[in-house]
Amino acid sequence: MSAIQLRNLTKTFGDFTALKTMDLDIADGEFMALLGPSGCGKSTTMNMIAGMEEPTSGRIMFGKRDMAGVPMGRRGVGFVFQNYAIFTHMTVRQNLAYGPRMRGGAKAEIDRRVGAIGELLQLTALLDRKADRLSVNILQRVAIGRSAIMEPAIFLLDEPLSNVDAAFRAVMRTELKQLQRQFRQTMVYVTHDQLEAMTMADRIAVMDHGVLQQVGTPLEVYNNPANVFVARFIGAPGMNLLHGKPAESDRGLVIDLGPLGITPPLPDELAAYLRGARGDMLYGFRPEQVALAQDGRGLAMPVTFVERIGARTIVHLGQGDGAVKAVFDNDVGLSIGQTAVVAPAASSVRIFDAASGVAMKAG
Amino acid sequence: MGAARAKPALRDEGARLGFRLTLPAQILVLFISAFPLLMQLYISVTDWSPLSGLGWWNAWEMWNSFANYTDLAADARFWSALKRTALVMIVCVPAEFLLGLGLATLFADDFPGKRIFYSILLMPMMVVPAVAGYMFFMLFQSGGPVNDILSAITGTSVTIAWLSEPTLALIAVMIADIWQWTPLMFLILLAGLVGVPEDQIKAATLLGANPWQRFVTIALPKMKTIIIIALAIRVIENFKIFDTLYIMTGGGPGVATETISVYIYKVTTQDLIWGYVAAIALAILIVLSIVAVFAIKRMARARQVAA
Numbered sequence: 001m002s003a004i005q006l007r008n009l010t011k012t013f014g015d016f017t018a019l020k021t022m023d024l025d026i027a028d029g030e031f032m033a034l035l036g037p038s039g040c041g042k043s044t045t046m047n048m049i050a051g052m053e054e055p056t057s058g059r060i061m062f063g064k065r066d067m068a069g070v071p072m073g074r075r076g077v078g079f080v081f082q083n084y085a086i087f088t089h090m091t092v093r094q095n096l097a098y099g100p101r102m103r104g105g106a107k108a109e110i111d112r113r114v115g116a117i118g119e120l121l122q123l124t125a126l127l128d129r130k131a132d133r134l135s136v137n138i139l140q141r142v143a144i145g146r147s148a149i150m151e152p153a154i155f156l157l158d159e160p161l162s163n164v165d166a167a168f169r170a171v172m173r174t175e176l177k178q179l180q181r182q183f184r185q186t187m188v189y190v191t192h193d194q195l196e197a198m199t200m201a202d203r204i205a206v207m208d209h210g211v212l213q214q215v216g217t218p219l220e221v222y223n224n225p226a227n228v229f230v231a232r233f234i235g236a237p238g239m240n241l242l243h244g245k246p247a248e249s250d251r252g253l254v255i256d257l258g259p260l261g262i263t264p265p266l267p268d269e270l271a272a273y274l275r276g277a278r279g280d281m282l283y284g285f286r287p288e289q290v291a292l293a294q295d296g297r298g299l300a301m302p303v304t305f306v307e308r309i310g311a312r313t314i315v316h317l318g319q320g321d322g323a324v325k326a327v328f329d330n331d332v333g334l335s336i337g338q339t340a341v342v343a344p345a346a347s348s349v350r351i352f353d354a355a356s357g358v359a360m361k362a363g
Numbered sequence: 364m365g366a367a368r369a370k371p372a373l374r375d376e377g378a379r380l381g382f383r384l385t386l387p388a389q390i391l392v393l394f395i396s397a398f399p400l401l402m403q404l405y406i407s408v409t410d411w412s413p414l415s416g417l418g419w420w421n422a423w424e425m426w427n428s429f430a431n432y433t434d435l436a437a438d439a440r441f442w443s444a445l446k447r448t449a450l451v452m453i454v455c456v457p458a459e460f461l462l463g464l465g466l467a468t469l470f471a472d473d474f475p476g477k478r479i480f481y482s483i484l485l486m487p488m489m490v491v492p493a494v495a496g497y498m499f500f501m502l503f504q505s506g507g508p509v510n511d512i513l514s515a516i517t518g519t520s521v522t523i524a525w526l527s528e529p530t531l532a533l534i535a536v537m538i539a540d541i542w543q544w545t546p547l548m549f550l551i552l553l554a555g556l557v558g559v560p561e562d563q564i565k566a567a568t569l570l571g572a573n574p575w576q577r578f579v580t581i582a583l584p585k586m587k588t589i590i591i592i593a594l595a596i597r598v599i600e601n602f603k604i605f606d607t608l609y610i611m612t613g614g615g616p617g618v619a620t621e622t623i624s625v626y627i628y629k630v631t632t633q634d635l636i637w638g639y640v641a642a643i644a645l646a647i648l649i650v651l652s653i654v655a656v657f658a659i660k661r662m663a664r665a666r667q668v669a670a
Binding site: 050052072073074077078079081082083085086087088089098099102103146147150 | 560567569570571572573580581584
């Protein structure tokens with residue numbers, strides 16, 4: 001049974017639609033990332049799950065329970081704020097004990113639970129410290145502990161790493177993932193950073209302009225983006241997309257890219273699906289899955305820029321609509337002005353309908 | 364002149380220039396605080412008054428070996444005025460604080476017509492105290508609006524002589540003070556309440572705290588500094604209560620509403636014993652300074668905790 005079900009969830013602020021008929025099932029114990037650029041509706045979704053905002057229409061179910069009208073203090077969700085919202089005028093112990101104390105638990109029982117959670121989060125030595133001068137990773141642990149002590153079935157995290165400097169983020173990611181394994185709770189994690197989503201989440205829900213674009217495991221959204229937005233958004237750099245039309249050649253079905261020439265033949269399955277299709281298409285391939293064609297069969301394009309970033313080299317090719325990027329694991333010795341012949345790995349090629357942006361795939 | 368010598372010379376020059384530039388301000392400070400204080404101290408150990416025919420600087424000729432201070436200790440009217448002032452403060456400041464806090468809590472949320480009510484609420488603070496005093500003088504006449512309203516409520520003709528009845532006069536004076544100064548309390552406390560971090564309030568809500576618990580455990584502790592400031596301002600100001608009260612009752616009936624300021628005023632203008640006035644004023648200054656120092660210390664500590 002899924003822990004959270006969103007059905008036709010919609011939120012409008014006046015004329016502005018923040019979220020449009022979203023359907024999403026989050027499984028029990030799953031780490032689900034809501035990923036998208038700012039303004040995509042991910043925080044709105046999260047706030048509605050927490051009960052901080054009322055949906056304009058649609059339903060939110062926790063298990064079999066409809067959450068409509070249940071106030072935010074009674075939903076049994078733990079919420080970790082972007083800046084952690086630690087009560088700075090209290091000690092760590094008082095922060096952890098806050099929830100049970102407000103519910104009127106017995107003193108001895110609260111002490112026992114605070115001790116246990118402090119132990120688990122390695123906060124025991126810090127329990128009597130004032131919470132106003134703690135380092136950010138301790139703040140994160142206090143924020144999680146403060147919610148975890150209530151034993152919520154669901155944990156919501158709102159961009160908890162966005163205020164952390166880049167070097168420290170990797171440490172925090174690891175720590176957060178370990179904490180999730182310890183608590184085994186359902187976690188919904190809002191972020192605009194795909195690296196966080198890819199490394200931590202079981203599944204990612206990619207959103208844009210209030211519309212859910214795709215839900216899948218990190219590798220699914222990376223390998224098989226459902227549409228052009230996901231293809232461009234996931235990956236750094238995103239997927240290359242070139243305009244063209246399907247055409248028959250002596251070696252099989254290819255995409256005619258106009259001035260850029262024709263692509264290498266498409267894999268059989270894709271070719272069979274596309275044969276007979278009309279109209280503009282987008283020919284997509286990952287920058288990481290490009291090789292320099294030794295036999296000269298590929299796309300011949302001028303090198304416009306080369307970024308050498310140590311382990312990898314990013315080569316910019318072509319211009320305008322025909323611009324693509326290729327990522328190589330070693331320095332390929334190309335320089336600006338040269339012409340490179342590149343061939344995308346046949347298995348990595350994805351075709352999108354140019355008008356709708358939707359991926360075209362067999363099956 | 365060599366370059367090596369230029370530097371220290373320049374620094375001397377700078378120090379001298381700085382001294383010269385701040386001299387007017389220093390003289391001013393000397394004249395507005397140190398000089399009157401010393402003069403007061405000087406006069407307070409004499410029997411001098413402007414009618415004695417001596418210049419105040421010659422007051423030493425009337426040296427009375429601290430008789431003013433021994434008189435003060437035995438002055439029943441002084442002690443009763445001091446007690447009355449304390450009573451007014453103990454009633455008015457907490458009342459203003461609680462009303463102000465309640466209103467601030469109300470105004471922290473949105474409701475229709477908030478801006479208009481806000482303006483109306485701040486108006487009493489801007490009324491000149493003397494005018495406020497006259498307003499309440501009129502309101503509390505035995506044929507005045509207060510009695511009219513009471514008559515309408517009870518259905519009988521009420522003709523209470525508010526300002527001629529010792530206890531009632533004191534109550535009327537307190538009501539006027541609360542009316543005029545609750546808005547200041549409200550304004551300061553509202554600023555404090557708005558400054559409470561919203562996400563901490565939300566976090567408390569998500570952890571199951573009800574509105575009252577959120578107020579007591581999050582909002583109030585966060586407002587500690589500003590509450591101390593508001594209370595300190597009102598305690599000091601209320602201690603000096605004068606204009607409204609003087610116009611309403613003139614300290615009467617008898618001495619029933621005579622506070623320290625009114626007493627000093629009367630001794631100064633009616634009895635003209637200035638040496639004695641100086642002694643009273645110094646005694647009160649010491650009391651108020653203790654309150655102020657205490658408040659500032661608490662404030663500094665609260666700020667340290669909050670930072």
